[in-house]
Amino acid sequence: MRISVQEAPFELGAESDAFAAGVNNAGALVTFTGVVRDADQGGLQAMEIEHYPGMTEKALTAIAEEAMSRWSLADALVIHRHGRLAPGERIMMVATAARHRKDAFEAAEYLMDYLKSRAPFWKKEILSGGSADWVAAKDTDEDALKRW
């Protein structure tokens, strides 16, 4: 299990290959990657991601450990960036490995649902023209937790 909270970019391909190389006899690997997309109204210049150093690592570790125990995963990976990101940059990724695909998919969705709403990150959209808006939490993201 690996948790990384980092400002630096990460390579999706290299991380996927390294994760796959580290697991033994897992039939199913799932990755999810989050990418900065344009604001709903367009004109996104940058996405600033604030976090709570110390708590972030603890929260992500607790979420990943819960996933590991619920689904007996062979392995799990969480990478989440903070700082200023341009549109198209990758924000974060999770990866899961399990014997069967159902476990790998469910655990990856669980990780995503929890890190959306329970890990201390806050996104701010910087728009062309200079205005900036904190991204509001969505009811649908909170609701997504109820299925687990």
Add this chain to the structure above:
Amino acid sequence: MRISVQEAPFELGAESDAFAAGVNNAGALVTFTGVVRDADQGGLQAMEIEHYPGMTEKALTAIAEEAMSRWSLADALVIHRHGRLAPGERIMMVATAARHRKDAFEAAEYLMDYLKSRAPFWKKEILSGGSADWVAAKDTDEDALKRW
């Protein structure tokens, strides 16, 4: 959208990077990779994957097109190998890209469920000692189609 039925190995990382580079303004990327794991009783020497040339490509294309239309994906990728594979080798992968994670996850699971049970591939386990068994289809795989 890309469908590849091939005997040659594929690189998970390189395919993931190429897929990610090809999509525009998709916030969510999901990959699933299937790996040859040991037989339940142990002692797997190789996995032989037979397929139905011609029908395989048609079936995978139809499944991917259905996924693209159901979830308005930005893109989808299906790679499936045939021939003789060693334990630990990658059998197949799918990738999906969408604005939101729910669509990317659901579409990837849909692709997997359908290509498990509706694409003309058959797996044979070659065991140490020389015996060989065709892998039986699982009721759970057939049942998985009912949710869509």
Add this chain to the structure above:
Amino acid sequence: MDVLYFAWVRERIGLPRERVETTAATVADLVEELRAREDRYAAAFADLSALRVALDQELSEFDAPLDGVREVAFFPPMTGG
């Protein structure tokens, strides 16, 4: 018409494809003709619930008509992924 066999159906019958001249109206009729040929066919087609059929590379049913069909394939349930 061309008749194709895959996986253990191919192994039981002992060949991957053959040309079959038939006036069978449906897939089920064709199966009856094949079963009557030799034991290896009877063995391969003993339990239709364990078999699937494709007509011209589309999954179909055993009661489907063969009118105009050029390629019939028999195989066990698929195990891809």
Add this chain to the structure above:
Amino acid sequence: MDVLYFAWVRERIGLPRERVETTAATVADLVEELRAREDRYAAAFADLSALRVALDQELSEFDAPLDGVREVAFFPPMTGG
């Protein structure tokens, strides 16, 4: 105790963290003390339903006791992923 602010809570109050001497029994009591200080605090804490609190880096509730707590953090609902 150390009190930390994140995202728009930090922006409204105008600083990321401060040292607060308090005898407040619960988080809600501490919020009342902070609100009474200045308008910028009153503005930041106007609607508690829009806020979350962590005690020593664990998510908690506004009615939780502060006994033994060294670090309190206030922030809006999280938007990671």
